[in-house]
Amino acid sequence: MSRRASGLKAWVIQRVSAIYLALFGTYLAIRFAFAAPADHAAMIAWVTTPWVAVGLLVFVPVLLAHAWVGIRDVLMDYVKPIGLRVTALSLFGLLFLASGLWAVQAIIVARIA
Amino acid sequence: MKISVYRYHPETDTKPRMQTFEVEERPGMMLREALLEIKAQDETFAFRHSCGEGVCGSDGMNVNGKNMLACVTLVADLKQPIEVRPFPGRPVIRDLVVDMTQFYEQYRNVQPYLVRKDPLPEQEILQSPEERDKLDGLYECILCGCCSTACPSFWWNPDKFHGPAALLQSWRFLADSRDQATDERLDALEGPYKLFRCHTIMNCVEVCPKGLNPTKAIGQIKDLMLEKSV
Numbered sequence: 001m002s003r004r005a006s007g008l009k010a011w012v013i014q015r016v017s018a019i020y021l022a023l024f025g026t027y028l029a030i031r032f033a034f035a036a037p038a039d040h041a042a043m044i045a046w047v048t049t050p051w052v053a054v055g056l057l058v059f060v061p062v063l064l065a066h067a068w069v070g071i072r073d074v075l076m077d078y079v080k081p082i083g084l085r086v087t088a089l090s091l092f093g094l095l096f097l098a099s100g101l102w103a104v105q106a107i108i109v110a111r112i113a
Numbered sequence: 114m115k116i117s118v119y120r121y122h123p124e125t126d127t128k129p130r131m132q133t134f135e136v137e138e139r140p141g142m143m144l145r146e147a148l149l150e151i152k153a154q155d156e157t158f159a160f161r162h163s164c165g166e167g168v169c170g171s172d173g174m175n176v177n178g179k180n181m182l183a184c185v186t187l188v189a190d191l192k193q194p195i196e197v198r199p200f201p202g203r204p205v206i207r208d209l210v211v212d213m214t215q216f217y218e219q220y221r222n223v224q225p226y227l228v229r230k231d232p233l234p235e236q237e238i239l240q241s242p243e244e245r246d247k248l249d250g251l252y253e254c255i256l257c258g259c260c261s262t263a264c265p266s267f268w269w270n271p272d273k274f275h276g277p278a279a280l281l282q283s284w285r286f287l288a289d290s291r292d293q294a295t296d297e298r299l300d301a302l303e304g305p306y307k308l309f310r311c312h313t314i315m316n317c318v319e320v321c322p323k324g325l326n327p328t329k330a331i332g333q334i335k336d337l338m339l340e341k342s343v
Contacts, residue, residue: 007302007309008338073312076305077269 010069017066024059047110060103064096114138115194116147118158121205129205133194144183144191145172148209160209167322170257174209175201180259180320200262202271215271216258216278222307223275223283228294244290251285251330253323254278260317260327266310273306277317277327280308284330287337299338308334 037043121129162172167185175198203211261276302308
C-alpha cells in the first residue's frame with residue numbers, strides 16, 4: 001500500500017476538490033434553504049438549466065474523489081488487517097462508482113427528457 | 114498536595130495501577146521536584162529526568178491528560194489531585210519510563226543533518242541573516258517527544274508515519290540554505306504514510322513545551338513538494 005498509493009496526489013485532490021465543494025455546496029445550501037424547487041417539475045427545470053447541469057456534473061465526481069481520499073485515510077489509519085482493509089476499500093470504491101454513475105445518469109436523463 | 118502516579122513494572126505486575134502520594138507543596142515547586150519527593154518516599158518509583166530546566170527533554174510525561182515537561186511545569190498551575198502518566202501510545206518499560214525507539218528511528222529516517230554535494234569549503238558555509246531567520250522555530254526542538262506521542266496519527270502508525278518531531282526536523286533541513294538534498298528529501302517523504310498521515314489535528318502545537326509549530330512545518334513541506342512537482 002505505502003509503496004504504490006499516492007501521498008501528494010491524494011492530498012492535492014482533497015484540497016482542490018474541497019474548494020469546489022465549498023463554493024458549489026454553499027450555492028446548493030442557499031438555493032435549497034431559501035428557494036427550494038416546489039415540485040418535481042420545478043426540480044427538473046432547475047437541474048436542466050445549463051449552468052446548473054454543468055455544475056452538478058462536475059460536483060458529483062469531485063464530491064466522490066474527495067470522499068474517496070477521506071475514506072481511504074480513515075481506513076488506512078484505523079483498519080490494520082490487510083484483507084479487511086482491501087475489502088472495505090473495494091466496497092467503498094464500488095459504492096462511490098455506482099452512486100456517481102447513477103447521479104450523472106439522472107442529470108443526463110433529466111436533460112434529454 | 115496529592116499526586117497520583119502511574120505504576121507498572123512489567124516483570125512483576127500483571128497490570129498497571131495508579132498510586133497516590135502526599136507531597137508537601139513549596140512555593141515555585143516544579144512537578145519534577147514533586148516527583149523527586151515521591152522517589153524519596155518510594156525508591157522503586159521510576160521516571161527519567163536530567164537537566165531540570167527544559168533543555169534536555171528527558172522528563173516528558175502526561176500530566177492531567179496533557180503531555181508536558183515536568184521540570185518546567187509549576188505544580189501550582191495544575192489541577193489537583195495531579196494525575197501523572199507515561200506518554201500515551203508508547204510501550205512502558207517501567208512506571209513513567211517509556212520505550213522511545215520508534216520515535217528516534219523516525220527522527221533518523223529524515224536524515225537530520227546537512228547534506229552537501231559540493232566539495233566542503235575550507236571555512237564555514239555562509240548564510241545571509243534572512244536565510245538564517247528561516248531556521249528560527251525549527252532548530253530549537255529538544256526531541257522531548259511530547260508532540261509525537263500526543264499525535265493520534267503517530268499512535269496509529271508509529272512505524273510508518275514520521276510524526277511531528279521528525280517532520281519538523283525534516284523541514285529544518287529542507288529550509289536550510291546550506292543543504293543540497295532537497296529533491297532526495299522530498300522523494301523520501303512521498304507515499305501516503307511518512308508525511309501525509311498528518312491530518313492537521315494540531316495536538317503537537319498545543320503541547321510543545323518550546324512553543325514550536327510542527328503542523329506549520331508539515332504544511333511547508335507539502336507546499337514545497339507541490340511546488341517541485343507542478
